[in-house]
Amino acid sequence: MGPPPVRRDGMSDDIGQPVLDDHLHLDPERGRGMDAVDDFARLGGTHLLVVNKPSWHLGVEADDPDDFRAAFETTLDVVADASDRLEGRAWPVLGVHPGLVSRLVDDRGFDPAEARELMAGGLEVAAEYVADGRALALKSGRPHYEVADAVWDASNAVMRRAFELGADHDCAVQLHTEASEDLREVAAWADDAGLEPHRVVKHYAAGRLAGPTPSVMCDKDDLLTACAAGEPFLMETDFVDDPDRPGAVMGPKTVPRRVRWLREEGHAEAVRGAHVDTPERVYGIDTVGTLG
Template identity: 75%
Template structure:
């Protein structure tokens, strides 16, 4: 348990509004010192949506906004929504539903465009995109990269961050370069489920102690996450909602006070333009 009033942000987790712990997970987070969270919409098919066009994602985004509002009511700080299209959808569209990769690309780009409407209106903080973290055919890979580039374009238009779900790597400078080519600075690109060392995007480090120590020692901007998926079939996966506060307490015990401020105050401000201190004080 963290014994002082400091922001503690989980940069990437999911909350199921209907079928699992939902707000109970938020309460667990708060009980051990959590204050802020970025809630990413669950994959569209997990919420019963089989998209055939961009507009079909809107119910997914609306349900996410509802659970984020409910989460904010429980938090000492607040929650923000991150909306977009899970890159694994392309395999579902192509392999299970018979779409050509180019058709799947356009459906997913349409979903990014709808998500961008919520950022533009101020209802969402950032976009989510990426590419499969597993082997796919060349045409599926190319289509996925095209979807990700669309997210960078929209992020540049809106001056908002883009969270990426992508393959494990410690060097994604090429991807960060694509963002910069689109007009989105590399520091507004976040690699979710990252290791403690990453070139290119800002790492959102999964809360493994070794990886957090690497990030802390490195001294570069980083964030902390659980990727909690709130799935009734996988309780506690990927990491439970109490993990970020507990890892913050451990980092403080190990003397990494500056790293904690980096991850929970300075980097959120730099990447997302959010002030975790003032939102905590006003709450």
């Protein structure tokens, strides 16, 4: 299958072909916000999973689980605006960024147990939004950098609470973790909690991963590795929408461009898997039926 035709204005004419960015952030006040969504849509992007930015990046210094609601509500608002601009739609993914544990322990004087309790409570608040249908999935994980053993143990406990909540509310859990090609232990924890391991998504994944479903960063080599492996995967940019970090991670045009390139390289079946079959299997969403 060849690439979709592209009009002179840069928009794709590949009607009926979903293009999903599995993980990005949108900041309606400090960042590009809807301009970024327009860039994504102009290049043929149709669907977005929008993850709330780390709470402190939205001015939330939580002392109580309910304090996270401000960050969650901001994300719901930006998702609604994004859906109005897409041929498909956007969905919110809500949770507590695992890096918060260091901010609490190192900067705010929490002990690891107190940090664990607050972060798990924030996830329980996020799960309320899943329960009433306003959010699609949860976000959790553990630091991708070295921390003290007590902080590591607290972070793993928070992540395992996310798996329990995912099982309770029949939803996927996206993870921010250390770089790894083997997270079978983490997948086993999810299974123990009653959450099917394929519904655990490793955000910022490389092209090969044992355990959870990888959400592969749109590096060409990583995408080719994922295609060659023949296992389910998703595609993402982790666009951060931060004016202080304009070149950080990948821009919102990247997934549509990589989809077109993968088709040119003969990987149409893998593209369909990443944008139709795997989103349905992991999140229960219909990216074809929600077009138009």
